[in-house]
Amino acid sequence: MSQFSNPEIIFLLAVCAFVILAKLLKVGKGAVALGVSVLVVWLCLHFTGYDETVYRIIFNAPRVQHAQPEDLMKR
16 A cells, blocks of 8 residues: 555646546646646645645735834935
């Protein structure tokens, strides 16, 4: 069962399932390419562990601090 935990196999199976589903729904080639590219990026982020970092940056970003007069450079 360890051969199915290999990231390359999971990626290949996900892409194949997505392409088969897209063909069954008869979507255009551009939509398939866009969907596969989103899937590839998501899987790369997931397997490298950066998906939590990206989620934190997008949805839990720190508040913007307004500049104080002493932070501004004098001209």
